[in-house]
Structures are given as structure tokens and as C-alpha cells.
Amino acid sequence: MKTINIRELKPYTKNNLLKLLDNSENTFKKLIKYDIVDMQDDMYQFKYVGIIIIDKLVINCYPKYFTNYSNDNFKQIIQVIKKYNASNDLDYQNEELEDISFNLLSMMVFFLEDYYEYGIYSNVQNILEVNGNGEIDWNRTINYTDPIIKDNKPYYVELYTKYKIDDLYDYFRLLHEYIITVCSKRLEKAGLLELFDLTPVELSDKELYEFGELEFILKKLEKELHVEFNSHKIKLLKSMHTFLKEQNSFSNENYLTLFGTSSYHVIWEAMLKKVFDDKLDSIVEFKGKKTKLIDVIKKPKWIYKDIKTHDAKGTFIPDIVTFYNDEFIILDAKYYNLRFTQDILDGQPGLESITKQYLYELAFKEFIKNQKFNGVKNAFLFPTYEDEIENKGHVKLDVLFDLDLEDIQVIMLPASKINQLYLNKSMKNEKINFLKKFFYMIQIGFI
Structure with missing residues (x-):
């Protein structure tokens, strides 16, 4: 299969x-039909980050901030x-088959990773023997055999013994081996093993027909599900049931499958929340009560003719709030390809993002004063392909000048470093150093 590289939103x-x-x-x-490619001003652009396999092509879709294509970076x-998908995956263990x-x-990818972690599907048989070589089953021996009594001590001539065997020729074990082998070969053919x-x-060297007709295989899987509790x-x-039911589409001339997202901005925000230790769900004490920090923000009130007040269900929510050296830090993850x-x-x-960022500070103003923070910092966080943090300057809105609010700093973050810190729990020291550098930069402003 041929592999091509493209960049998200490149015209x-x-x-x-x-x-x-x-x-x-x-x-x-097909790409237009499934809303993967969009037309803007007579130009076409991909609205996707990840891998697209379509017909005989593998398309690697890089995030929009990339300036060079690199296999290591795409990996x-x-x-x-x-x-991100694993941490936000729906648990379908209790769903019906058709809901998967x-x-x-x-x-x-799931079948291979599951095999690396758990091994092959197995059905263990418990074998019970009389005077065998396995472990003695004393409960059964005592309850079902008569001992010989000598010197007031029981002696058992027949002992029940037990052992377990893993049936290497179990139907579902062999089927699982076949599926794993097929997945490996297909990913290798598409050049995706290393990428994942x-x-x-x-x-396995078996073919699917050796397990019976597809309908027969699916029925056996359904029956096994009815007696399995693990x-x-x-x-x-x-x-396995879903894969076998649908897998023939891989060789179909109209084939299309994806691994990725059309909403990479959501992942960018999730990574920054983790890296900057977002405190919005933390418990704080405010006005003598314990509450989540996010609940400090007051909700709109709908007042009916000065008779009845209704609280709105929602309010505006900042992306990230954190604390550093007694300063209150408000951060907004901006997945934009900024040139500044x-x-x-x-x-x-746009203007809406700027005004909302000012409002976040205004919404926390009473809490900030109550908790005696030394100051406030407010910033937009943009991804960059470069290797270093850069403070580009700030955004200000003169119409809000009299409210005594902080200007919004414009920070470019090295996306590869954010990725590393998000992926690796072991990079504790690197994270500490990165955050020290970041907070120092927003404290002194652009250089």
C-alpha cells in the first residue's frame, strides 16, 4: 500500500x-462524503489528525502546526x-454485541496489544483423578472416601487429586490465534506496525474456512458468551465476533478506516490540563464552605418578573486554572496555527476568546482576594513545532481597562515536549524544570 503525508488544514x-x-x-x-476533506474558498483541506486507510492508500495526517514530516514525530x-482514546474509552463489557x-x-491494534498484555485466549479444564499426581483435594477425599483407622488416626487409601490443563486445541483459542495473525499481517502490509x-x-497458519462458515463461527462465539463470566x-x-462479522470490508474496493480524530484541539487541551496540573476539580474552602474550584464561578440567574429566580445549569468554564508561587494562573489551550x-x-x-479569558479572571476575582493570592497571570497557550517555549507578547482589550484585569500573554509551547510529558509518567524532573521555565516566563513577560 502506498503511504502519503499531509498536514491538517493545509489547502x-x-x-x-x-x-x-x-x-x-x-x-x-469518498473523503468529501465522509467529511474528512472540506472545501474552503475553492481549496480542499483535511480536517483530521491520525491515519486514514482508504482504498489502496495510507494517509498520515499531521497536526496543522507541523512544518516538517517526520516518522518519529508522527509516531x-x-x-x-x-x-487519550484509552483514558476516555467507553466500557462496552456490558453492552450488547450490536452496540460495539x-x-x-x-x-x-487492540488485538495485538491485548495479546502482548494478556496472552492467548484459554479455556482451562479442571481434571479430577483418584491417586493421581496432582494436588490432593482433601475436601473431596474426606467427604467421599472411607479411611482406615489405626491408632485413632485416619489413613486414606484412595486420594482425590486435581490439576488443571490448558486446552491447546480449544476452538476459541485457535480462532484467537488466527485473528491475531491476520491483524499482524495486515498492519505489516500497510506499514503500520512500527508506527503503533x-x-x-x-x-497460526489456518484459514478462516477451517473454522466453519462465518454464520457458524458467529453462533459459536455467541453461545460461548452466554456461559463466560470473566x-x-x-x-x-x-x-472477535465484531471483527469477523466486519473484517471482509478490508479487501472491499470501497474500504475506509480511520485511527485518529477530527477534534485534535480536545486532545491538546487534555494534555495541557495534565501537564499544568489543572486545579478546577480540586476542593477549596471559600466563604466557610468546601467546594470545587470550578463551582466558585457563579451561574447566570434567570429572574421571572422579580418573583422567581432560576439558576442556569451551566456557566463559562476556563480550560486550566493552577497555582504557582502564590499566584493564580488562568490558562487557555488554543489549538491554532498562530503566526505572530x-x-x-x-x-x-477571535474577540470571543479574548473577552472570555478576561471574564474568567473577573469570575475568580473575589476568590483570589479572599485567598490572598499575590497576583494573577492570564495566558493563551499555542502549539509550535519549535523546541523552546516562547512568549510572543500579549493581548489587551482597552474597553476592559478600567476593570484592572491582567493582559493575556501569548505563549508558544513546544508540542513535542508537551507530548512527552503527557505520555511519560517517569519524566517527573523534566516536568518540574519545564514548569519552572514556563512560570518564570509568564512572570517576567516576553523577552
Whole structure:
């Protein structure tokens, strides 16, 4: 399969995009149909970050802030998406079979990673013998055999013994081996094993027809589900059922599968929340009561003719609030491809983002005073392909000048470092140093 690299939201003419797609009008139409590619001002752009396998193509979609294509950097992006998906995955162990969402690429990765962690599906048989070589089952021996009494001591001539065997020829074990082998080969053919940090696995030389007709296989899996109570095995059986039911689509000429997201801004925000130790859900004491920090922000009130007041269910919520050296820090994750220099301003957030960021500080003003914080810092956080943090300057809105609010600083964060800190719990010292540098920079302003 051919692999091509593109960048999220990079504009293409139709002719240029068709060249990338091996001049396949069918592939082009399919990407439009499924809202993966969008048209803006007669130009076409991908609204996706991750991997797209479509027809005979593998498309690697890089985040929009990338300036160079690198397999190592893209591998890091895939690991970030994997971790985010895992931490936000729905538990379908108690769902019906038809409710399991199907994405072939995600499922193939699941089968291999599950095998690395848990091994092959097994059905263990408990074997009971008389005077065998296994462990003595004293409960059964005492209850079901008559001892010989000598010197007031019982002696058992027949002992019940037990042992367990793993049935290497169990139907579901062999089926699981077949599926893992198929997944490994398909990912290897698409050149994706290394990208997902996987190694080849070949456990079976069987073909699917050797297990029976597809309908027969699916019925056997359903029957096994009715007698299985182990939660992990239930999840595995359901996944095997879904995979076999849908897997023929991989060779279909209209094939399309994805691994990634059309909302990478959500992942950018989630990473920054973790890296900067967001405190919004932390318990604080305010006005003599313990409450979550997020609940300090007052909700709008709807007042009916001065008779009845209704509290709105929601209010505006900042992305990240944290504390450093007795300062109150308000941060907003901005997944924008910002260009901000002496001569250029392009790709910046709109007025709504600026006014909301000021309002966040205003909403916390009473709490900040009550808790005796030394000061407030307010900042937008943008990703950059560069290796260092950079303070680009600040945003101000003169109409709010009299409210005595902090200007909003514009900080460019090295996305690769954010990715590393999000992925690796072991980088404690690196995180401490990174945060020290960041907070120092917003305290002194741009250099």
C-alpha cells in the first residue's frame, strides 16, 4: 500500500489533491462524503489528525502546526491519540454485541496489544483423578472416601487429586490465534506496525474456512458468551465476533478506516490540563464552605418578573486554572496555527476568546482576594513545532481597562515536549524544570 503525508488544514487545489490520491476520483469523492476533506474558498483541506486507510492508500495526517514530516514525530502523535482514546474509552463489557462500535484499524491494534498484555485466549479444564499426581483435594477425599483407622488416626487409601490443563486445541483459542495473525499481517502490509510500536506476531497458519462458515463461527462465539463470566474474556469474545462479522470490508474496493480524530484541539487541551496540573476539580474552602474550584464561578440567574429566580445549569468554564508561587494562573489551550511577529498577525483567536479569558479572571476575582493570592497571570497557550517555549507578547482589550484585569500573554509551547510529558509518567524532573521555565516566563513577560 502506498503511504502519503499531509498536514491538517493545509489547502490543496483539486488537481493537486487528486495527484496525491493517485488520480482516483472515487477516493476523492469518498473523503468529501465522509467529511474528512472540506472545501474552503475553492481549496480542499483535511480536517483530521491520525491515519486514514482508504482504498489502496495510507494517509498520515499531521497536526496543522507541523512544518516538517517526520516518522518519529508522527509516531509520537499516534501514541498521544492512543493514550487519550484509552483514558476516555467507553466500557462496552456490558453492552450488547450490536452496540460495539467497529473501526477495523483500532480493533486490529487492540488485538495485538491485548495479546502482548494478556496472552492467548484459554479455556482451562479442571481434571479430577483418584491417586493421581496432582494436588490432593482433601475436601473431596474426606467427604467421599472411607479411611482406615489405626491408632485413632485416619489413613486414606484412595486420594482425590486435581490439576488443571490448558486446552491447546480449544476452538476459541485457535480462532484467537488466527485473528491475531491476520491483524499482524495486515498492519505489516500497510506499514503500520512500527508506527503503533508493535512487533509482528504469527501464531497460526489456518484459514478462516477451517473454522466453519462465518454464520457458524458467529453462533459459536455467541453461545460461548452466554456461559463466560470473566470480564476480559467477554470483551475479547465480543471483539472477535465484531471483527469477523466486519473484517471482509478490508479487501472491499470501497474500504475506509480511520485511527485518529477530527477534534485534535480536545486532545491538546487534555494534555495541557495534565501537564499544568489543572486545579478546577480540586476542593477549596471559600466563604466557610468546601467546594470545587470550578463551582466558585457563579451561574447566570434567570429572574421571572422579580418573583422567581432560576439558576442556569451551566456557566463559562476556563480550560486550566493552577497555582504557582502564590499566584493564580488562568490558562487557555488554543489549538491554532498562530503566526505572530513584528510584521504578521495571522491565525489568531477571535474577540470571543479574548473577552472570555478576561471574564474568567473577573469570575475568580473575589476568590483570589479572599485567598490572598499575590497576583494573577492570564495566558493563551499555542502549539509550535519549535523546541523552546516562547512568549510572543500579549493581548489587551482597552474597553476592559478600567476593570484592572491582567493582559493575556501569548505563549508558544513546544508540542513535542508537551507530548512527552503527557505520555511519560517517569519524566517527573523534566516536568518540574519545564514548569519552572514556563512560570518564570509568564512572570517576567516576553523577552
